[in-house]
Amino acid sequence: MNVKPYSRDRLLSKRSKTKREAVRGGGLQAFFQEWLPKLVLSPTLAVTAVFVYGFILWTGYVSVSKSRMIPNYEFAGLDQYERLFNSPRWAQALDNLAVFGILYILVCILVGLALAVLLDQKIRGERILRPIFLYPMALSFIVTGTAWKWMLNPGLGIEKLMHDLGFENFQFDWIIDSDMAIYTIILAGVWQASGFVMAMFLAGLRGIDQDQVKAASIDGASMPRIYWNIILPQLRPMFMTAFVILAHMAIKSYDLVIAMTGGGPGFATELPATFMYTHTFTRNQLGVGAASAMIMLFTVAAVIVPYLYSELKGEKRV
Amino acid sequence: MSSHDYSMANAGTFGARFARCIIYGLLIFFAMVYLMPLFVALVTSFKTLDEIRLGNLMTLPSNWTLDSWKAAWGTACIGIECNGISPYFFNSLKMTVPAVILSTVIGALNGYVLTKWRFKGDNWLYGIILFGCFVPYQVVLYPMATVLGQMGLAASTTGLILVHTVYGVCFSTMYFRNYYIAFPNELISAAKIDGARFFRIFWSVLLPCSGPIIVVSIIWQFTNIWNDFLFGASFNSGDAAPITVALNNLVNSSTGVKEYNIHMAAAVLAALPTLLVYIVAGRYFVRGLMAGSVKG
Numbered sequence: 001m002n003v004k005p006y007s008r009d010r011l012l013s014k015r016s017k018t019k020r021e022a023v024r025g026g027g028l029q030a031f032f033q034e035w036l037p038k039l040v041l042s043p044t045l046a047v048t049a050v051f052v053y054g055f056i057l058w059t060g061y062v063s064v065s066k067s068r069m070i071p072n073y074e075f076a077g078l079d080q081y082e083r084l085f086n087s088p089r090w091a092q093a094l095d096n097l098a099v100f101g102i103l104y105i106l107v108c109i110l111v112g113l114a115l116a117v118l119l120d121q122k123i124r125g126e127r128i129l130r131p132i133f134l135y136p137m138a139l140s141f142i143v144t145g146t147a148w149k150w151m152l153n154p155g156l157g158i159e160k161l162m163h164d165l166g167f168e169n170f171q172f173d174w175i176i177d178s179d180m181a182i183y184t185i186i187l188a189g190v191w192q193a194s195g196f197v198m199a200m201f202l203a204g205l206r207g208i209d210q211d212q213v214k215a216a217s218i219d220g221a222s223m224p225r226i227y228w229n230i231i232l233p234q235l236r237p238m239f240m241t242a243f244v245i246l247a248h249m250a251i252k253s254y255d256l257v258i259a260m261t262g263g264g265p266g267f268a269t270e271l272p273a274t275f276m277y278t279h280t281f282t283r284n285q286l287g288v289g290a291a292s293a294m295i296m297l298f299t300v301a302a303v304i305v306p307y308l309y310s311e312l313k314g315e316k317r318v
Numbered sequence: 319m320s321s322h323d324y325s326m327a328n329a330g331t332f333g334a335r336f337a338r339c340i341i342y343g344l345l346i347f348f349a350m351v352y353l354m355p356l357f358v359a360l361v362t363s364f365k366t367l368d369e370i371r372l373g374n375l376m377t378l379p380s381n382w383t384l385d386s387w388k389a390a391w392g393t394a395c396i397g398i399e400c401n402g403i404s405p406y407f408f409n410s411l412k413m414t415v416p417a418v419i420l421s422t423v424i425g426a427l428n429g430y431v432l433t434k435w436r437f438k439g440d441n442w443l444y445g446i447i448l449f450g451c452f453v454p455y456q457v458v459l460y461p462m463a464t465v466l467g468q469m470g471l472a473a474s475t476t477g478l479i480l481v482h483t484v485y486g487v488c489f490s491t492m493y494f495r496n497y498y499i500a501f502p503n504e505l506i507s508a509a510k511i512d513g514a515r516f517f518r519i520f521w522s523v524l525l526p527c528s529g530p531i532i533v534v535s536i537i538w539q540f541t542n543i544w545n546d547f548l549f550g551a552s553f554n555s556g557d558a559a560p561i562t563v564a565l566n567n568l569v570n571s572s573t574g575v576k577e578y579n580i581h582m583a584a585a586v587l588a589a590l591p592t593l594l595v596y597i598v599a600g601r602y603f604v605r606g607l608m609a610g611s612v613k614g
Binding site: 037043055136137200259292 | 338341342344345348349351352353354355356358359362370371373374375376424427428430431432435437441443444445446447448449450452453454455456457458459460461462463484485487488491515516541544545546547548551552562565566569570578581582585586588589592593595596597600603604607608
């Protein structure tokens, strides 16, 4: 640690002595010093209280009000939630989220883990490969979605490429097929986030106790067995974190859909985030939009709160 | 039993060599798949429209042209304006730079207070701030739009700076808190005994050691804010819109012929700043990613 700047203070001890006395002497100065840290933190707390928690309450209030096109703060009980859950479009959004969420999380973890294990084999060129798997995470999906949409375009993209390569009957028009469009969203989503899972698992693999692994291999255990029985169980916290982060990303997914399909064809790729946006800002259904936003919040909170609680709790014991 | 080295690095048998070929093969295959969208976007941006229609994704342009880049930057029509994406590029810059600086400074001070001036209930307060990182922004969109409207900040860069600072601070607070928590408290106590006070300790003791985490925070905030689409689309889709919104409008405008080459050039231009940051300081990007998901 660099202590130089602090030792410079020591040279100024004469001046600081008088300062210390002033603090000891009590009075306004000491009071100020005691409260200064809290004062510094307070703007953030105030802003968080208003812009996060206050706004949540506000949206919550809109969701139990009669608001439609314009806000109407007359209490309406759970009417908006009833309308929300009676909406086939919302049902479709939830169905899509289930398919998208489950496959996105599962495939991201599988691909991420596979890449991490492959990269952990003392690979030459790891320093080149790792950033390649991770760069999608640094780009906006509005940007990369443009490229994906282009690649998935049946007339010009991968389908055309395969035709040119001689596979005349090759068909790949998922993005305009309402049964398959959701899988293109998953494909692009996995491409974007799996590098992050890889980086996390790779960090985990590098922290594994090598003695145990060596002992097992001397005992004649095969590579897959070593991974399955010794290494993967030690990565359990990484699986947990990956699940939590990916689940919350899945629920919030918005750019992904907008850039690729805009929710279509029809409502085939509608997700809660796009549903909320159109109902609030273009379909003038403030109440239903607010209700859908609250459902999103509850879902995210159900995943995140226990996780944060255990993380912060665990920290104390250390 | 033959002894397998766990990494198989020095196993010379045929089977082991074959396994290594497979491993390298798989990695290279994956790398190509991951690079494909970027490659396709770049290649397409240098082609003419005719060539796009005749060729396919992977064919290289027969005569490379910069026309679509020039058009994307300066003359492509977004809505009714035909000034390309350059004005929006600068909008994004004007929005991102102040928001990154503000959120990083505030986050650093917060992290300092939360780790070195601990008080009863501080962990709870931290948890309350931290939850703000994970809140689905849909739940704040409507109130935020209303408040920005009332403050006269709707459709303004200032409004977006405010929004990004507010919701960026929870991330930067998390970075600095997780970093400062490992900083030895003895140094702080020693400085206190020498009479240094709150800001002096921060300035002379902590800050000189904060280089890496400042870089992490700046990079991560820059990437997030530059890439934001939801806030931009909700609060600012007019002349002061950020580049992501403009790009989306350009690509999804339904009038006229789809000029894919211009779309791709515009997409690459919109990605350029974050891509550059990633190439120059990817190491710190990974650290931020980890700090955001794993404690410590």
